[in-house]
Amino acid sequence: MSELRIMDKDAGDLKVIWDKDNADEVEAARSQFDALLKKNFIAYTVDAKGEKGKITKKFDVSAEKIILIPEIMGG
Amino acid sequence: MVQYGSTTSTVSSGTSVTTWNYWITAGTTTTTTATSSVWHIWTTCGTTPILSEKELLEAQRVIAAQEREAAARQEQERAVHAEREKKARLLLKELLTEQQNKQLDDNGFFELTTVNSGNRYRVWRERSRNIELLDKEGKRVNRLCFHPKDYVHDYDTMAAQKLMLEYDEEEVKKVANYS
Numbered sequence: 001m002s003e004l005r006i007m008d009k010d011a012g013d014l015k016v017i018w019d020k021d022n023a024d025e026v027e028a029a030r031s032q033f034d035a036l037l038k039k040n041f042i043a044y045t046v047d048a049k050g051e052k053g054k055i056t057k058k059f060d061v062s063a064e065k066i067i068l069i070p071e072i073m074g075g
Numbered sequence: 076m077v078q079y080g081s082t083t084s085t086v087s088s089g090t091s092v093t094t095w096n097y098w099i100t101a102g103t104t105t106t107t108t109a110t111s112s113v114w115h116i117w118t119t120c121g122t123t124p125i126l127s128e129k130e131l132l133e134a135q136r137v138i139a140a141q142e143r144e145a146a147a148r149q150e151q152e153r154a155v156h157a158e159r160e161k162k163a164r165l166l167l168k169e170l171l172t173e174q175q176n177k178q179l180d181d182n183g184f185f186e187l188t189t190v191n192s193g194n195r196y197r198v199w200r201e202r203s204r205n206i207e208l209l210d211k212e213g214k215r216v217n218r219l220c221f222h223p224k225d226y227v228h229d230y231d232t233m234a235a236q237k238l239m240l241e242y243d244e245e246e247v248k249k250v251a252n253y254s
Contacts, residue, residue, distance in 0.1 A: 012159035075220030
C-alpha cells in the first residue's frame with residue numbers, strides 16, 4: 001500500500017491510500033495529486049522511513065509515500 | 076448648534092419621568108417635537124423590581140443556555156485542534172529520526188545536516204523565523220524564514236521545512252529571507 005499525505009489548512013493532514021493493483025484507488029490518488037499540484041502544492045516522494053526524498057511533478061504509482069505541502073513563501 | 080430639550084411627561088404606569096424628546100435649534104425659532112418611548116420601569120428603581128421574577132428566571136435561563144453553547148463550541152474547537160496537532164506530529168515523527176524526535180520533544184527543536192551541502196540547520200517549533208543555519212560549533216550564523224503560505228499546523232510547517240532543506244536547498248536559498 002502507498003499513501004498520499006496532504007497538509008490541509010482546514011482539515012489538518014489528510015491521508016489517501018492506494019494499492020497500485022487497484023485501478024480505482026490509483027485513479028483517485030492520481031486525481032487528488034494532480035488537483036493539488038494545480039494549486040501550487042509541492043510533492044515529495046519519500047521511502048517508508050521518510051528518507052530518500054525528492055521532488056516530483058508527476059504522480060508515481062509505485063511511490064511508497066508522497067507528501068504534498070502547500071506553496072512556500074519567504075517570511 | 077443643536078441641543079436636546081427635556082420635558083416632564085406622565086407615562087402609562089402613572090410614573091412621572093423626564094425625557095429628552097425634542098430638538099432645539101439654537102438661534103432660530105424652529106422646534107421639532109417628537110413622541111418618545113421611555114423605559115419607565117427603570118425610573119422606579121428601589122420600589123418596583125426591574126424585572127418580574129418570571130422575567131428574571133427567563134433571562135437567567137437564556138444566559139445559562141448561551142454560556143453552555145459557548146463552552147461546547149470552545150470544547151469542540153479544542154478537540155479539532157488537538158486532532159490536527161496529533162496528525163501533524165505523526166507525519167513529522169515519520170520524517171524524523173529517533174534522535175531528532177527526542178530532540179524535538181526535549182528541546183522544542185530538531186537539527187539536520189543536509190547531504191548535498193553539509194549545512195547544519197536547527198528548526199524550532201514556530202511558523203516563521205524558526206530556522207537557524209549553524210556553524211560547526213553549533214553557533215547561529217543566520218536565521219532563515221520560509222514556510223507554507225497556508226496556515227497549517229506548526230508541526231506541518233516543520234515537516235515542509237525539513238523536506239525543503241534536505242532535498243531542495245537551492246530553492247530555499249531563493250525563497251527564504253535571511254537575517
